[in-house]
Amino acid sequence: MSNTRIAFIGAGNMAASLIGGLRDKSLEIIQISARESAKYNINTFADITEKISEVDIIVLAVKPQAMQAICKKLRPNLQPHQLVVSIAASITCASMKTWLGAAQPIVRCMPNTPALLHKGVSGLYATPEVVAKQRNQAQELLSAVGVVVWLKQEQQLDAVTALSGSGPAYFFLLIEAMITTGVKLGLPYEVTKLLVEQTALGAASMVIDSDVDTTELRRRVTSPGGTTQAALELLQAGNFEILVEKALIAAAHRSAELAKQLGK
Structure with missing residues (x-):
């Protein structure tokens, strides 16, 4: 992650926790940007399309009801190599591919609230487009706030939601x-x-x-x-x-x- 550029769309509690965890791991300020101003001293941007094509990872930390509109706004500026990490509950990879583009590499995550104390556990699922390097990046990202478990089937995230999410x-x-x-x-x-x-x-x-x-x-x-x-x-x-x-x-x-x- 030393040279990885990350943009957060949304800066609620979970996004702030991830940013804090990354900062604790000594990621440079210039590597992190957010659509909204969080409590950390990081780069911010008012428009979600601003410089979005320049980053390596886009973390979607918005409410599930806002995901479709956000994804459709991002789509014209996305690059095929960019990894999209979603921590929005109940939004499937199929839905995100429809809104973002079918070839976009996506990692869907189900963290839980103890992540706010960096004591969380997250279930992760990667689409076939995600390469090994991106899988490692997603793991390091979520490991900043707790333990990570990889799932082979996306449907297993429903069980993760029931067990650790709720x-x-x-x-x-x-x-x-x-x-x-x-x-x-x-x-x-x-x-x-x-x-x-x-x-x-x-x-x-x-x-x-x-x-x-x-x-x-x-x-x-x-x-x-x-x-x-x-x-x-x-x-x-x-x-x-x-x-x-x-x-x-x-x-x-x-x-x-x-x-x-x-x-x-």
């Missing part, structure tokens, strides 16, 4: 419910919040750092006839695992539905 909200809901209940059990709010936050952080760290799977980790915490077993039996009696499965399937199906709606 996933932080599931954990937020669990944390919210635990804090609320902790207060009901008589603990001060700040104490409860700290206990739950650190428990969530510690549990995630154990999963990442341990050499055993989550089933074994759960077994080690669950003493027969103890407090953990009492709580887990209640969750499982309420079909906790099945409810999680149904929720993820619903999110994946909704992702596919949105792709059809927004791609028209």
